[in-house]
Amino acid sequence: MTVPSSGLRSPEARRFLNDRLDWNLLRTFLVIGQEGSLSRAAARLHLSQPAISQALKRLEEQLQVSLVIRRGPRISLSSAGQEVLQIAAELYGTVSRLGPALEEPAETVTGRVHLLSISRIQSRCYDDFLARFHQDYPQVELEVDVLRSSDVISALLQKTASFGLSLCRTPQPRLEQRLVLQQRYAFFCGRRHRLFGRKHLNLADLQSENFVSFTSDQLGGNLSPLTVFRDQQGFTGRIVASSASLDEILRLVDCGFGIGCLPEHIVAADVQAGKMWRLPPGDGVSDVNVYLLWNREQKHTQAEALFLERFEHMLLTTELGERF
Template identity: 80%
Template sequence: MNAGYRHAEARRFLNDRLDWNLLRTFLVIGQEGSISRAAARLHLSQPAVSQALKRLEEQLESALVIRSGPRIALSKAGEEVMQIAAELYGTVSRLGPALDAPEETVAGKIRILMISRIESRFYDDFLANFHVDYPRVEFEFDVLRSSDVVSALLQKTASFGLSLCRTPQPRLEQRVLLKQRYAFFCGKRHALFGRKHLKLADLKSENFVSFTSDQIGGNLSPLTIFRDQQGFTGRIVASSSSLDEIRRLVAAGYGIGCLPEHIVTKDVQAGEVWRLPPAEGVIDVDVYLLWNRDQKRTHAEAVFLERFEQALLATDVRNRF
């Protein structure tokens, strides 16, 4: 029996016997970037998750992760398996709607609290598809500050939240919806507009337009810490909890501001704002889907959550803008 035949037989055996649960566990590991966080999300012990990863690596005969302390990164093979697992999960997740009884009716109201200016084609498409599948579900959307979203969910006055959540809350479940990179920008009326070859030191005396949560203990406190560590001396001349208002004031020339890169891409292209150093951006801030694990959910809310989690698992976070 030649080596090529044995290899083909081994691959056929793998295709027939590979455990889907191992792939799903690996998918969550890759999304969370941590064994402990994956275990918490899957409601499993860390040893169980580590063992599942080991079994999958043994079956595939490939190292799928690169360990670096508590965090892990995917190897090249791991990235390929991650993509395949996400595609498989997306296919499997469509079995539920396909098998739903035609007479089943999902109806009710879902209240979602969200921070301002969430831009995501992935999220837009999810809402559109959900409405097609469940047209009798009614939605109520309210835009609030991140702290108010979290507070309302803790008090069980809303179904779900889309918000920043720098400090995990023991009673709230959270799933990453978007990973946003914040960077410094100025408007066309600002003295730094259009200037090339600027350095971070050129910004240190400039005044700021900032979010109200840009303070120690707030959801954007990493920005406060960044300015302090870099020795910025400018003062905050205007602040708001609304991203749109921060963007407006930056464009009007009140001062420089830190905004999500993907939000102002069109403004940069239109010559309304100018990207400032550092080139790698300032901070990374996640937007989460949040809900209270102790809250009793209606059938409509349960279906919404199930579909949303399936969509998140099936779509790499880099493809959610």
């Protein structure tokens, strides 16, 4: 079926839409738009891909407009799709407030949420979420431990924590995951390095430089895309210092041990202050995702369930690019 591109123009059609539009279709489309993939949306909603495709088709038929542009396994939103996605997110935010409005007063909710996190999650959106959660549920205790990504995943598989914020290069069958941040990694050097301040550099100028890197920057590790990039570009320098802590990586790069591949948004302030120098390539090295993870087999307490509900609401109502 070819979906008309003219949209709903007559008053009668608009009244029918207002009365009959299925909210579940909008909810499904919201997830499709956020995941950018029918298969990932199906996995997230625990539905089959044909069911997701059928829901999308029904919504396009009801709205009489094409919502997505298909490019092989990937999809992108049409201009109408982007508008519908924004409206769906606003509606979801409104509907999601019904639950808290009908709950017992916030002060009656007690308990503990044990969150594991990699170092230096820098996100104003995440900070705002934590502030609102504490304001609404002041009796809930939050314990945050900072670990390596591999240790976060191991602990969640063993059910020794509530949730984790971590890199996760290979999806774990027992863990649910939601994309929180997409970090672009690029090369930088500190003030003591010989390349600091030099303009018009190219990748060939970096090939023999030594590196400061993360312990997971190795083939098979969560930062293996950085390893693969260096190998593909024929870099011959060695890793002279490593750490699982981003703060220690920053310290070692600043001390001149070597160049480092770091998240652009984390280093932006240091670049602006003249403490770090951006190196080629201009478009960076690789995107690395940070996920919210939890064990799908683990039963949540009331406090944990509320934390997850609020976190997912934040993700559903905030565009990926606006979460830094």
